[in-house]
Amino acid sequence: MKICSVVGARPNFVKLAPIARELARRPQVRHCIIHTGQHYDAALADAFFHDLQLPPPDYALGIGSGTHAEQTARTMLALEPILAEEKPDWVVVMGDVNATLAATLTAVKRGLRVAHVEAGLRSFDRAMPEEINRRLVDAVADLLLTPSADADENLLREGVTPERLRRVGNVMVDSLLAALPRAAESAILDQLELSPGAYAVVTLHRPANVDDPPTLRRLIGALAKLAKRLPVAFPVHPRTRARLEALALPEVRALRCLPPLGYLDFLQLWRQARLTLTDSGGLQEETTALGVPCLTLRTTTERPITVWEGTNRVVGTDPDAILAAAEACLASPYPMAPRRPALWDGQAASRIVEALLADRSGRPPGRPPLED
Numbered sequence: 001m002k003i004c005s006v007v008g009a010r011p012n013f014v015k016l017a018p019i020a021r022e023l024a025r026r027p028q029v030r031h032c033i034i035h036t037g038q039h040y041d042a043a044l045a046d047a048f049f050h051d052l053q054l055p056p057p058d059y060a061l062g063i064g065s066g067t068h069a070e071q072t073a074r075t076m077l078a079l080e081p082i083l084a085e086e087k088p089d090w091v092v093v094m095g096d097v098n099a100t101l102a103a104t105l106t107a108v109k110r111g112l113r114v115a116h117v118e119a120g121l122r123s124f125d126r127a128m129p130e131e132i133n134r135r136l137v138d139a140v141a142d143l144l145l146t147p148s149a150d151a152d153e154n155l156l157r158e159g160v161t162p163e164r165l166r167r168v169g170n171v172m173v174d175s176l177l178a179a180l181p182r183a184a185e186s187a188i189l190d191q192l193e194l195s196p197g198a199y200a201v202v203t204l205h206r207p208a209n210v211d212d213p214p215t216l217r218r219l220i221g222a223l224a225k226l227a228k229r230l231p232v233a234f235p236v237h238p239r240t241r242a243r244l245e246a247l248a249l250p251e252v253r254a255l256r257c258l259p260p261l262g263y264l265d266f267l268q269l270w271r272q273a274r275l276t277l278t279d280s281g282g283l284q285e286e287t288t289a290l291g292v293p294c295l296t297l298r299t300t301t302e303r304p305i306t307v308w309e310g311t312n313r314v315v316g317t318d319p320d321a322i323l324a325a326a327e328a329c330l331a332s333p334y335p336m337a338p339r340r341p342a343l344w345d346g347q348a349a350s351r352i353v354e355a356l357l358a359d360r361s362g363r364p365p366g367r368p369p370l371e372d
């Protein structure tokens with residue numbers, strides 16, 4: 001059996017690592033990794049391959065940045081001849097980035113079967129590019145591998161038949177649990193002169209937050225006020241750095257701005273934080289898995305289970321609401337007990353691989369490509 005995994009951006013690499021490890025244990029499978037190059041900076045891509053112990057990709061497409069159409073179209077054009085040559089039994093895509101959509105469209109139209117890891121998440125906010133990607137991928141992928149029951153419900157409501165669904169749990173948690181011992185060796189807290197439980201960690205990169213100057217100004221203002229209470233460490237995504245440089249806000253100086261961190265350093269940083277404030281999807285899940293308080297600086301989440309069964313609170317982008325939620329958080333008992341949702345147990349990758357090998361999609365491999 002041949003499986004091609006297509007990854008493009010930082011959160012994809014985290015999901016791929018445990019699946020790649022699990023596939024490497026199966027002698028009957030040849031696994032081919034295709035990195036589209038949507039994320040190309042060493043800090044966003046190479047450092048993650050290294051920290052996650054991923055083998056180098058078999059193909060690196062070097063797609064780079066651009067508009068959504070440019071990024072998606074360039075990826076499709078570069079992928080098509082590779083998939084035509086490799087003819088995998090499965091194309092595995094993960095998450096909701098542009099690489100996920102591009103790979104899915106290319107593969108299904110070549111008659112190849114697609115499995116989507118992290119299927120069924122919905123923010124119900126069509127202004128998010130990721131929501132469009134999630135909906136389109138789930139509409140046409142053959143096998144929908146979901147992290148939690150709410151994702152199954154979303155898909156069933158959209159008319160997906162149960163045969164296409166398989167609840168496998170959260171593969172990010174596999175990566176997290178596997179990396180904990182190595183993260184513990186990171187010297188990041190000493191380097192930043194931070195004490196465990198006595199600082200906050202912030203990440204921001206959603207276009208709705210950082211591309212809109214009034215929103216970014218409000219968020220930075222609220223974070224600067226929080227920095228009067230405790231140090232605020234802020235690893236800055238390249239998109240956000242560009243916007244901050246353009247705005248030149250003086251309040252940014254109150255924050256401990258850092259370059260994007262590798263997976264292990266970042267894990268060690270956030271797991272010991274008193275609280276995290278973020279618009280990332282992955283960090284909402286990761287903080288729930290380890291019982292770290294999380295305030296989500298968005299009005300919606302595609303991961304509501306982290307609120308129902310975890311440590312997450314969706315607080316929006318109003319500065320007063322953010323500061324009130326942060327104060328409430330600082331006043332509540334710490335550390336919190338982790339409450340992991342069902343199947344967030346570090347075994348998701350093995351269930352994913354079982355699902356691929358059992359091949360219950362009901363669709364034969366090697367359908368002819370759709371006619372041009």
Ligand code: UD1
Nearest residue numbers: 009010011038039040041044065066097098129130238239
């Ligand atoms: C992408 C994903 C988002 C994910 C995030 C994780 C989509 C639509 N969005 O957002 O879901 O949460 O990755 O980081 O796929 N840039 C660099 N170096 C890089 C990559 C990007 O400087 O290696 C800069 C470029 O200016 C680029 C901008 O960041 O234009 C945005 O990059 P892009 O990959 O388009 O989206 P992200 O904001 O990273």
